[in-house]
Amino acid sequence: MGKILLWGSGPFPEPEARHLTASGFRLQHFKDALERSGHEVETVAFWPTDEPESTQEHVRRVVADRAVDESLVRRICQQVKPDVVVLAGSYPALFVLRHLPSEVPVWVDLPGDLMAESQVRERTEGQSYYARHHLRAALSALLRADKLSAVSKRQRHAMIGQLGLCGRLSGQTTGHEFVEVITVAFPNVLPVSPEPRSGDSVRVSLMGSFNHWTDVDLLIGTMAKMRDEDVTWVLNGGVLGDFNRVAYSRFLQRLEGLDLVRRIEPHGYVSFKDLPGVLATCHLGLNLDLQCYETELGSRNRILFGLAAGLPQISTVGAEIVDELAKRGVLQVINVRDPSHVVKAMDEVMARLEGWRRVIADERDDLAIAYDPFILGEPLTRWAATPTRAPDQPGTERLSWLRRLLDLQESVNTVVGRLAEGIQKIKRVLR
Numbered sequence: 001m002g003k004i005l006l007w008g009s010g011p012f013p014e015p016e017a018r019h020l021t022a023s024g025f026r027l028q029h030f031k032d033a034l035e036r037s038g039h040e041v042e043t044v045a046f047w048p049t050d051e052p053e054s055t056q057e058h059v060r061r062v063v064a065d066r067a068v069d070e071s072l073v074r075r076i077c078q079q080v081k082p083d084v085v086v087l088a089g090s091y092p093a094l095f096v097l098r099h100l101p102s103e104v105p106v107w108v109d110l111p112g113d114l115m116a117e118s119q120v121r122e123r124t125e126g127q128s129y130y131a132r133h134h135l136r137a138a139l140s141a142l143l144r145a146d147k148l149s150a151v152s153k154r155q156r157h158a159m160i161g162q163l164g165l166c167g168r169l170s171g172q173t174t175g176h177e178f179v180e181v182i183t184v185a186f187p188n189v190l191p192v193s194p195e196p197r198s199g200d201s202v203r204v205s206l207m208g209s210f211n212h213w214t215d216v217d218l219l220i221g222t223m224a225k226m227r228d229e230d231v232t233w234v235l236n237g238g239v240l241g242d243f244n245r246v247a248y249s250r251f252l253q254r255l256e257g258l259d260l261v262r263r264i265e266p267h268g269y270v271s272f273k274d275l276p277g278v279l280a281t282c283h284l285g286l287n288l289d290l291q292c293y294e295t296e297l298g299s300r301n302r303i304l305f306g307l308a309a310g311l312p313q314i315s316t317v318g319a320e321i322v323d324e325l326a327k328r329g330v331l332q333v334i335n336v337r338d339p340s341h342v343v344k345a346m347d348e349v350m351a352r353l354e355g356w357r358r359v360i361a362d363e364r365d366d367l368a369i370a371y372d373p374f375i376l377g378e379p380l381t382r383w384a385a386t387p388t389r390a391p392d393q394p395g396t397e398r399l400s401w402l403r404r405l406l407d408l409q410e411s412v413n414t415v416v417g418r419l420a421e422g423i424q425k426i427k428r429v430l431r
Contacts, residue, residue, distance in 0.1 A: 046062050
């Protein structure tokens with residue numbers, strides 16, 4: 001088996017880890033699959049400064065906010081001498097990919113469509129920076145990768161179309177399977193016996209950070225509709241760096257405006273070992289997504305985590321994994337994005353809560369097999385055992401041309417932005 005250099009974002013889902021993100025779960029998923037298949041894996045992880053070090057072997061930490069330059073990437077590659085480089089998650093695609101040696105076979109994992117994510121983030125924050133930033137990463141991945149992985153079948157189809165627009169669906173690459181589907185994996189979590197606290201009629205978990213694709217209007221509307229009922233909204237997570245600061249602040253402001261803060265039980269970021277216990281105090285979990293392309297193309301780790309912990313859950317439709325879990329009968333779905341429909345679904349789940357818990361417990365083993373990280377990672381581990389380049393690689397000239405084009409676009413945007421600022425200043429002076 002070969003030597004793998006694996007890049008990703010931490011922390012891993014380890015007992016003391018608090019900032020549990022999809023990126024950390026994804027990195028652990030890929031690491032486990034590669035190691036279980038017999039590969040020698042050296043992992044480099046972008047790591048939050050306030051998280052404890054990993055207890056796992058062969059893991060190098062890079063400070064998450066550190067600028068990753070070519071010298072750092074080249075130095076690590078020279079030290080490890082990998083047969084294959086695997087980038088797990090979008091963060092390495094943003095900061096590592098462009099610095100990798102052109103002769104090394106590369107697998108790039110994009111678990112979610114970068115442009116769809118930037119679309120809803122720009123809607124929330126009112127800035128156009130993210131589309132340009134993510135466009136550079138997405139195009140670099142599409143042009144440089146020998147293999148790519150998506151998190152859903154829908155995203156795979158979208159990615160194939162993107163490859164065509166980048167000129168990679170040519171006669172030369174006919175028959176080469178560019179994109180594999182590796183869905184999110186079932187987490188290594190054991191359920192805790194439900195212990196809803198006395199005095200609360202209903203405790204609802206709002207697990208995870210408030211991503212930009214969270215349907216805040218639907219959530220606030222639901223909470224307002226249940227204002228006079230004995231409901232406690234258990235909030236795990238919250239602000240994740242600068243990623244969702246604006247969205248979360250607006251959520252809190254709206255709660256204050258409606259006098260709903262008193263209904264919130266905030267826990268912040270809970271450690272991996274303690275989170276199942278917090279969920280055990282809840283009757284059900286709620287996942288409300290915007291109707292947007294990110295929802296349609298992406299996935300939802302938090303729902304699988306809740307099921308692993310034994311928590312009955314309700315979700316809006318849209319994500320592929322939501323449809324799959326609903327067909328298995330382990331997830332209640334909402335087809336109409338209206339607060340009254342959310343309340344109705346909550347009432348239905350509460351009416352047969354023990355039945356939902358039994359179904360989830362009965363299906364747990366099947367879910368663990370269906371979303372087993374080793375089985376899901378088989379396309380990656382098989383390719384890593386005998387890595388082959390894409391027939392049109394190395395595409396250094398193509399990538400170099402694209403970089404020049406993107407650099408030119410960035411320069412033009414900067415100049416236009418400065419001109420606009422200058423015009424506004426002149427107008428203020430003339431007034």
